[in-house]
Amino acid sequence: MIKKVLLFAFVVFGSSVMFAQTTVTGTVKDAKTGETLLGANIKVSGKAVGTTADFDGNFTLTVPDAPPFTIEVSMLGFKTAKIEITQNNQKVEVSLEENATALDEVVVSASRTPERIMESPVTVERLDSRAIKNTSSPSFYDGLENLKGVDVNTNSLTFKSVNTRGFATFANTRFMQLVDGMDNSSPALNFALGNLLGMSELDVKTVELLPGASSALYGANAFNGIMFMTSKNPFNSEGISFSHREGITSQEAAGDNRFYEFNLRLATVFSEKFAAKATISFLKGTEWFATDYRNTFDGDYIAGDRSTDINYNGLNVYGDEVSTNIRGVAQALIGLGVLPAGADALVPSVPVSRTGYDERDLMPYNARSMKFGGAMHYRPFGDDRLEIIWNSKFGRGNTIYQGANRYNIQNFFMEQHKLEVRGKNFFVRGYVTNEDAGDSYDTRFAAINVNRRWKDDNTWFGEYVGAFVQGTLGGLLPAQAHVLARQTADTGRLIPGTQAFADTLAEVASDPSLSTGSKFQDNTKLYHVDANMNLRDYIDWGEVQVGASYRLYSLNSNGTIFTDYDGPIDYDEYGIYTQLQKKFLEEDRLKLTASIRYDKAKNFDGNYSPRVSLAYAAGENKNSNFRASFQTGFRNPTTQDQYIGLDAGSGILVGSAPDNLDRYTTFPLTVSGGGQAFTGAPTVTLSGRRAYDNSFSASGVVERGEFIQANPGLVQPEKVTAYEVGYRGLVNINDGNRVTVDLSVYYNSYQDFISTQNVLVPFYGNADLSDVVPTPNGPVPVAVIAVSNGDFKAFQVYTNSKADVNSYGASIGLSTKVFNGFNVGLNYTYAKFDFDQATDPDFEPSFNTPEHKFKFEFGKPNLFQNFGFNVNVRWQDEYLWESSFHDTVIEARTIVDAQVNYTLPKLKSVIKLGGSNLTGKEYFSAPGVGAIGSMYYLSWTINN
Template identity: 55%
Template sequence: MKMYLLFLSLFFCSLSFAQNSISGTVTDSDAQSVIGANIKIVGESAGTVTDGEGKFTLTSSSQLPYVIEISSVGFISTKVTITTKNQKVNVTLKDEANLLNEIVVSASRTPERVLESPVTIERMGVADIKKSASATFYDGLENLKEVQMNTSSLSFKSINTRGFATVANTRFMQLVDGMDNSSPLLNFVLGNMIGVSEIDVQSVELLPGASSALYGANAFNGILFMNSKSPFTSPGITAYAKFGQTSQKAAGSNDYVDYGIRMAHAFSSKLAAKANFTYMRGTDWYATNYDDKTVAGRDRSHVNYDGINVYGDEVTTNIKGVAAGLLGAGAITQAQYAAFNNILPNYNVSRTGYNETDLTDNKASNTKIDFSVHYRPFGSENLEVIWQSKFGYGNAVYQGANRYYLNNFFMQQHKLEIKGKNFFVRGYTTTEDGGNSYDMLFTGININRVWKDDKTWFGQYAATYAGATLNGATPENAHIAARNVADTGRLLPGSAGFKSAFSQVTNEASVLSGSKLVDNSKIYHSDANYNFKDLIKFAEIQVGGSYREYQLNSHGRIYTDKDGPIYYNEYGVYTQLTKKFIDDRLKFTGSMRYDKAQNFDGNVSPRVSLVYSGGESRRHNFRASFQTGFRNPSTQDQYIGFNVGSAILLGSAPDNLTRYSEVLPVSTVTGQAFAGGSSVTINGLNAYNNSYTASSVAAFSASGNPALLRKTNIDYVKPEQVKAFELGYRSFISGFSVDVNGYYNIYNDFIGNLNVVAPLYGTTQDAPSATPGTDPGFQSVHALSTSNFRAFQLYTNTKVEIESLGFGLGLSRKVYKDFEVGVNYNFAEFKYDQAKDPSFEAGFNTPKHKVKASFGNEKLFKNFGFNVSGRYSSAYLWQSTMVDGIIDAATVIDAQINYELPKLKSTLKLGASNIGGKEYAQVLGAGLIGQQYFASWTINP
């Protein structure tokens, strides 16, 4: 009842405040409209921005007179005193390149100039989006300092800053209007699939590095804020349409379409609403990397080939062991078995797989719909109630341990937020549906099995090989003959039989016969913040907190939730104090946050920073900060129980280890005697407590020496921690905008994966006995030798300390009239003693050197502008659960020209990405990125 009365009071309160509404136009020295200029009441958070014609309207309840400040990057800010209601303000801003005076909120949860930010921050505004040479504003984020984009699909790109990320970047957070839009099931952001339309973007702010002190556990390596336009300050109808082509050697040239519309209206000073619709469709980059996953130089001619973008060839067996199976099934006599056993080679053979291009239509698409209703009971920003709903739908390829086609994937978010001058309270829910998504690896495996089961295929292979050898064939020719016979009648892509098997497999969830990904997971989240600056004067003090509950529901397909959803919660509280000294030149900020997750002890994250503004005009800004960050193990790290073919991905929550179990057959008579039956039941406890490290098993397999085996000895996964030190300098010197930063991070308990092999019988121990007998150690060796084992990939922490460090330099200025040049360089590396933990992969996945540059002029002549951007990244090692290897160095150049049509309130743009044409990779296993051309028409209100 109290809550009901609270909402009634918010919506129907009869109090009223005197309102004044000012409006005006902001232009530059050439009388051109300044788009996206900030208009802010000095001393308050209330403000607005100029529209596509440089116009603005600002409604306020502030008592007259008051002062507004008008600012925009590249111009000298100016202040105007407002003395009357409905005052008209027409301002001409003077050029001054990149003063970094833009207002940001994300760094300290309070408005402040970029120059005074206590940590490194990058920003993209409306004007930056307009001049971007990339196909979308989200693609354009790659030109910001420190950003490393990982492209898994044309419609799915993930942002990485300061290393340690694959496509599944669980160490990076992305907030859209305050909502974390990561996947409830996967715990990482799916690019901009449920993000924001580029014509609704107000600003994008990027914080590279740890931000746990204010934003919690997942803001470990960086956080991105995407803020949309308010219908109160940006009303009207805006629309855009883009048409073009993508070009790639493997895929050819294909059409690309992207269009959207934004409708916003302020019905009064109290009520406004907006709606957005966007649609993108294109052909994905074909993934055609046919290198072997594990052995360099191995090609399709090898009998145990396992191609990176080939699926089904993961099914492999020791061909010598097939004879025992044939004997046991009564398919051959004892005499034939003796002959076969002498002829068949003692190594593995794999089934013939299908290319990725055979298992997907390679269509990428994304539909986004969102709407919001905004209510201001008092007609001002002092109190606003917002209901917002967002829907994202589409197709993309996600790469994790395998490649997954997200087919008709659907995600939605709903938020209720109450915010005022000094506070906000919000709650939202995120829900997703896997649609018709499927795992490409199991699609290939089970299409093969629909046609012919593994036992029959390998039996035919072995029998043919033996027969060909007895008839005098060389081993090479005997293998060719064996594969030809075993593959006789194989389902060919495009045939009716293949299509039928494909449909059958992709509609079945069990990995024993299907590949469908089932997901109906949810997140419930709430957070709040209050700033005491109007109540406490000696310093600015904020307090806040958040609570989140996960409801994991993959119906047993990905998590161990076949008997019902898994519930998991976490919460946090924080406070921050900001105080200025020495005539407001020195700003101190101190933060502290406490977080508690259901399965782990609480964690405290402090942050302290100093910013000093030197010089007569306070343009020389020096900053230093220290903070600790942490990352709770993700829901995958704790609750996954996912069969990826080569191994079981197994989370280490204690209840998860017993909830996961499976019955496996024992293939040999001796093994059955050791195991006490023809099958055994194993669970996650076997993986952690009775297994060998996969690296030692590989050494044993190569040498046959059991003394090389090492028992797995690891703890259950726990939170990882970072100590982050950062120094920086921002200024404007002799026409140059300068930004320098350096960081040094120390990671402890870094979360990673460890591959282990659990024998189905026997007891694991270091250097077990090689002497045949009933000794439990020897039994485990026997199990390994006869393929009676289960491979697992476990989530754990390395005990070895990891260090990373980096340096960045950014310069920009106007070089002649309105020509602008920008260049930035980033250096990044990490230190890790691999010898101390040889099985652990850090997965830094970041080039040591990155160089980015831009050159453009938005006023080359009347209504015409252009921009060219380029970036270079050095070669680097890529490590992931799917495949490891080298990403080659790449140089990419994008360009665009644009033309304004003022009478039509329109902008025409022609753009091209990667105009050099050399295809390059950002994710090993994903398609090479080719060229993209587009023409766009944007209509502004």
């Protein structure tokens, strides 16, 4: 009987505990103003159970746990409050204190452990969802340009390249971009395509950016900077969010065009163990038209246009790169009996180019991006001690990429899948990236081969010369004869806008052979695993971390980019690292951080990357932080540096991996009549090895008439040694107001700077000039005769510069509040570099960064009830842009962006009206891209 009573009591007691619930009610207020705070987050510490404050700042939280337990109340821009719950139906009033400054925000990236920005041992910039709401830029990614020391170069409407501390290109392989720990660079191109295939704005939790070298913790390619985009965890950010942005882009060349963007985020917590989320984004618009038709030669602008220059080569005109000396054509026609003997005397020895097509006729300029992301989060113990995450991202889009040529990226697809296991002190994750170039194509080769489809080069130039001779014999002046010659040769030319042109362009764009087509093929994959563990639970004398990573590339372009003609090319790299943080002195005011990493990649020797930093917190409340650091970075040559084999028209790009040199061979190249005496054949083929072992410096031949053997070395990893000092702190001014100061000064010294070199490979003869033949003017090297006969091919090889390259700079950011709550921010960045050109005359450093940049911000989130505004102004001086596409000086510019926003609390909505480049003065981010006009937009965002 007693046993039955005890059993009954046990069951009743157990059931009551099992179904026990505790209810907590309360109100959340701003500690300074006393106003209630809408949307504050309330959750049980360590668990996913939570709620949010309503329009009046009130909340009700019901949990299945019996007291005592702790709840956390948090909100962006405020310090988190913790309240102990000791009884059921407890009522609490919570006052949140606003963070004194942005320096109180917490970052993880600088040391792979949470710390205040104030205490970070290196420079770090941060953007969160509150800053995203206030940005005047059309998107959060555009808003990065307002951060101190950050450059954003606009390639097209949907492709923007982020960079810090110089040496910027659109193919920015010196800057790494991580999304939830995944490198979202294109595996084949080795750089991120902006946010084309990145993160939905509604899912952004924080963006952290480290300027400068970070290889000690993040390995290869964290060389000039690294950016971390972290998404919201569905356990902590539940609900439905929606945004719609619509407006117009305005450009003189393109006119006014509509664009719109749609974002949706769904997140739900199914139980204390399982949560999931899904995001979808879609953007559609019109690209900036590229219409720079200025004449170019050897990387410079020159006088003339198609009507005045028979060898015209417009910057945004393609197909006119095909050029030849018409006297040589006349001599060939005489040899074939087409022209009578002596007719070549009527033909001048001048180059003539084929008639090209404007870029706007070769691509549709339809900007489009669709992104989908999904994640499942599982917590086996019902709290955040251990979490298992499966994350998948898919993206498809259209954009424009500018490298050596301009590429129309159509239906580019990339997917990433990640499995991650993480706890409070460790994580292990692995992910795979797969891409498909879709219907992308090279516009330069599209124009060249559209021309060749309706009339091959030999026929076109033959007709040109024949008509020129006939016109000259008929009494025409040379200029008139050239006009007649072009009209005759262009007979039958396909006209843009006609169906015949459209059909031919479609055929060329779908043909992957660059001898007849222009399709860009790529199905490259990347596999990556990395892990990190903080030993704080096992070591109490300091904070020690250890970690490792492994990466495998599988290059697969079917021979259209890489030399993977007979199957994918695989190569791998791995690294291990450790870091120690130790605090000293009273109140732990001095913090030492020391890290070292070892990395090894196929084709290269291993590399050590150390980092040492000291940070000292001064002042009564540790509100002044002084820091100094020494660190190194390295960059492995990219997949293209090693394995590319691509005829870009103006030259052949060939990578320098040892197993790549003999894999690449050219198509048969025509040898001149005089040259056939040396080759014994009308054509030759060249291997990639010839470019490295038997070539002349192109600048020596073209600019100085000197035949100097090039001897480029095989490319090796690039290294940088970086020194930095800085200060962060609060400076008190009158009436208790404080100014936030963030200052840094750096100096970088580069070794083995990776660069390209232009060389000329003779079809015959030795570039060391060791073989000579007698001539009436004395002995002449055979290779010199080859170049004189036009029997050579231009190559661009990948190597390391011998020049001593250094860069240095400084930045300072000031922010405060004035006039009762108006935010004012001002920052200035100085950037400079130097190198000894004499040690490497062919080296182009491509620093591509203005020396001076000023950025100013003024706004107030609550000008009056529910109404806010923000204005951003950016100025930068002129600078030289160098690239394989073109070199020119980018003019100084001033950009003004602004927005006003209105909050509808009951609808949990924000309406924003804004615009970028409001002055309307168009500018170029780089030579060859479309002029950037103005954007005007209206957006509606619901965060539920």
